[in-house]
Each structure stands twice: as C-alpha cells, then as structure tokens.
Amino acid sequence: MLNVIIFTIFQAVLSTLAAALIGLASAYFAAKKDFAGRRFLLSFSAVPLCLPSLIVALGYVSFFGMNGRLNQFLMTLLNSERPPLTFLYSAAGIIIAQGFYNYPLVMKIVSESWEHLTQDQEEAARLLGAGEFKIFYSITLIRLVPALVSACLPIFLFCFFSFTMILIFAGVGYSTLEVELFKIVRGTLNFKDGFLIAGTETFIALFIIFLYSKLEKKTSSLKGISFDTDKLKRTRIQGKKEHFLFGALILIITIFFIAPLAGIAINAFTSRASKSLSLNTILFLFKSQRFVNSIGWTFLTAGCTAVLCSITGFLYGSFLRLYDKNQKRTILQVIPLGPMAISSIMTGFFIKLIIQQGNWFTLTIAQTILMWPVAFRQIYAALQKIPQPVIDASLLLSRGKFDTLTRVMLPSIKHAVVSGALCCFAMSAGDSTLPLVLSIPDFDTLALYTYRLAGRYRFNEACAAGLILAVLCAVVFSLSRKKGDKNVF
Incomplete structure (x- = not known):
C-alpha cells in the first residue's frame, strides 16, 4: 500500500513538473516574442480541456507504441526486428504523456500573466548590471508564482487521479491508488481496502487543496506582483541562442505533442488490411x-x-x-x-x-x-x-x-x-x-x-x-x- 501511495504522488509530482517546465518555456515565447504560428501554439491550450485523456493515450500508442509509426520507421531505418523505443510502457512514459498533455494549460495561464507584468523591476536590475538569467529567476519567476500555482494545482490533481493513462502505460509493478481502487470495484470487492484507499486519496487531495489556498494567499501579496492594463510589447526572436532554444522547444513539442495527436488521424484513415489511406475504417x-x-x-x-x-x-x-x-x-x-x-x-x-x-x-x-x-x-x-x-x-x-x-x-x-x-x-x-x-x-x-x-x-x-x-x-x-x-x- 505504501509503495502505491509513493508512486501515485511521485508520478503526479513529476508529471506536473514536466508540464510546468515545458509550459513555462512556451509561455516565455508566447508572451514576449512575436513569431509565425504564435496563435497556433496558443490554441493548444484547448487540448487538455476538450480532449479526453483516452484520446491522447491512443495517440501515444499509435506513435510511440511497440508497433507505432515512429518505431516502425526506426526499425526499417536500423534494419532491426525489435522496436528501439520502449519507454512508453514505464513510469517515464506516464510522466511524458501526462506532462505534455497538460503543458498547454500552464502555457496559457502563465503567458497571459507574463504579458501584463510591468517591466520596472527588470529594467532597474539591468541598469545595476544583473544578467538576464539572474533577472528571470530572482524577479520575473517570483512574480509569476501565482499564475504557476493556479495552473499546476488542477494538473497535479488530474495526474494524481489519473486512471486511463496509468492503466494503459504502467508496466509490471507500477500501480496507483486509482488503479487499486478500480481492481477492488471490478474484482475483489474488498470494501475494507476500498474505504482505506478512497479515504487516503481524499485526504491527500484535500491536503493539496488546503496548501494551494494557503500558498495562493501568500503569493498574491508578494511584493513585486503588479499588473498593467497595457500588454508587454513583443519583439522578434533574435540571436543564435534564442533561435536555437526556440527551435529545440518546437521540435520537442512536435515530437511529444503534435505527432501523437496527428497519429490518431492517420491511423483512423488507414486501412488495417492494406495499410494504405482509406475511409474503410470509418465506414466499418x-x-x-x-x-x-x-x-x-x-x-x-x-x-x-x-x-x-x-x-x-x-x-x-x-x-x-x-x-x-x-x-x-x-x-x-x-x-x-x-x-x-x-x-x-x-x-x-x-x-x-x-x-x-x-x-x-x-x-x-x-x-x-x-x-x-x-x-x-x-x-x-x-x-x-x-x-x-x-x-x-x-x-x-x-x-x-x-x-x-x-x-x-x-x-x-x-x-x-x-x-x-x-x-x-x-x-x-x-x-x-x-x-x-x-x-x-x-x-x-x-x-x-x-x-x-x-x-x-x-x-x-x-x-x-x-x-x-x-x-x-x-x-x-x-x-x-x-x-x-x-x-x-
């Protein structure tokens, strides 16, 4: 039981951190930079809200699965009989899938907050000789904490109560409180253990919500959090370093977010028999x-x-x-x-x-x-x-x-x-x-x-x-x- 509780919290925390890191990087470019496809990038924020997790799990299976399109391509390229990518059916697969599924929510909330931050403190720090990285983690990041907290709470609870992705991706020895409760409901009918798991889940979730309310009150009064009616003026992406970071971010999002979703559509219009594009599956x-x-x-x-x-x-x-x-x-x-x-x-x-x-x-x-x-x-x-x-x-x-x-x-x-x-x-x-x-x-x-x-x-x-x-x-x-x-x- 203790191992199940630890893994449940572990995968929820790491999934939330993954979503926060990718979301924060995306929010930086969405809030401060003007580039082609910016609106398209921000439109991803609807995915966690309107697409069920089951659909995203299917996308990951169709693209990263043992017989997924990426593995098929790599097996042909490397002339191998075994799929080289097997991370999906493990804790890493759960964390990656849940992290990328939820990152658009962090991007949307944080970028909207970032756009309205006044630049007085940052400009003062630059005049005093502070570097951009120091300005970011000592000033900007602190002022973005309320937005990050607001975005990360629902993501953590979603990952904590995650069921479909755990059921599909969890390897041998991995289980969460939700999966164990499901086994009791559908199988053993051990109501004593069922009440224990349900009570444990509720207590942990309520404790997280309590911490959130306390943290929200504390961070909302942080010195330096101020908003202006004028939005931050966006600039073009400049310099080799910015172009490299932006390119790396888009590549990662394309591989772990866009490609799995596209894989659903490709598989839907692919005939299982002929492996060619067809409407047969839909008609069937x-x-x-x-x-x-x-x-x-x-x-x-x-x-x-x-x-x-x-x-x-x-x-x-x-x-x-x-x-x-x-x-x-x-x-x-x-x-x-x-x-x-x-x-x-x-x-x-x-x-x-x-x-x-x-x-x-x-x-x-x-x-x-x-x-x-x-x-x-x-x-x-x-x-x-x-x-x-x-x-x-x-x-x-x-x-x-x-x-x-x-x-x-x-x-x-x-x-x-x-x-x-x-x-x-x-x-x-x-x-x-x-x-x-x-x-x-x-x-x-x-x-x-x-x-x-x-x-x-x-x-x-x-x-x-x-x-x-x-x-x-x-x-x-x-x-x-x-x-x-x-x-x-």
Missing part, C-alpha cells in the same frame, strides 16, 4: 450497430449531465449571489472545490455500494456530482458582473426571489449558462472511467466503446472512434467558449 464503424448505439447513449447521458450541471451551478451561484454577496462565508465558497478531491473511481465505488447495478441515469447523476463545479465557475463569474443595484431593485419590486431568479438573473447570464452546459457536455462525452466502473449492461458511450476497441488491440478502429469523439468534444468546447465570451453587463 458506422456499419456497427454497437457504435451507432454508443453515439446515441453519449448524447443522452452527456445532454442530461449538461442540463443538470447548469441547473445546479445556476441555483448554487444564485444562492451565493443573494445570501453571500460579500463572499464572507468561507464554507459556502469552498463547497464547489469539494469535487476536486473526489475521483471518478471513488464516486463509482460508493455508487456501487448503494446500487448494485447501475444504469444510464445513475451515470448521469454521478457525472453531475463531479462536473457541476465547472458550470458553476462560469455561471458564478457572470452573476458577479450583475450590478448590485439591479438585484436590489428587482428584489424590492418583484413578487419574490423566484421572480428575481427567472426574470432578471437568468436572462442576464444565459450565455454563461449555455457555455457551462456545453463544457460539461464535452467532459461527460469524453469520460470513459465512470461508465467502465459502473459496468452498465448493454451500454456503451463513445468513450467507453473507444476504450474497449483499444483493449482488444483494434487500434485503427479505436483511433477512428477516438477521432470522432475528439471532433465532437472539440466542436462542443469551441461553442462553449464562444457563448462564454458574450456578457450582458
């Missing part, structure tokens, strides 16, 4: 009744989850806006952070204790419990923008609070409600863990169907189904962002 899927049914179940469960999450988020956000408008009741503000300390496996574990046999509605309720804070954050941010005099006047002139909710607050934030619902739809559609844990008979979502194909080593079909799932999630997520940009006030 649509001839399968099970695949067609999985699309229907996906829209049903994701749609219901999206509606329930938006309703819950709106009701709780409205409650806070009316009864805690000054945000002084800490416990009420902390409640939406609770689901961050609960994993999908843990939720499924407790549901199976209560209900022996789950169904699609059980899945919807479970996903709502985990995902409603996502809708809440968007809805509450919009509610905060409604001027207090408008709410006060509504409460005074209307027949009751229900009138204020339905005739003033809801119409004012309808775009945020739709945005939150669409985001939860994309998250629900991409979730393969909860459907797998609940073991619903004669039931497949698109994500679960993709996982089953990968488990049977039918990687071309899995990549084709994964590509369809990725396109669905990406379209819905992009719609959510467009809706979220519209504000009444």
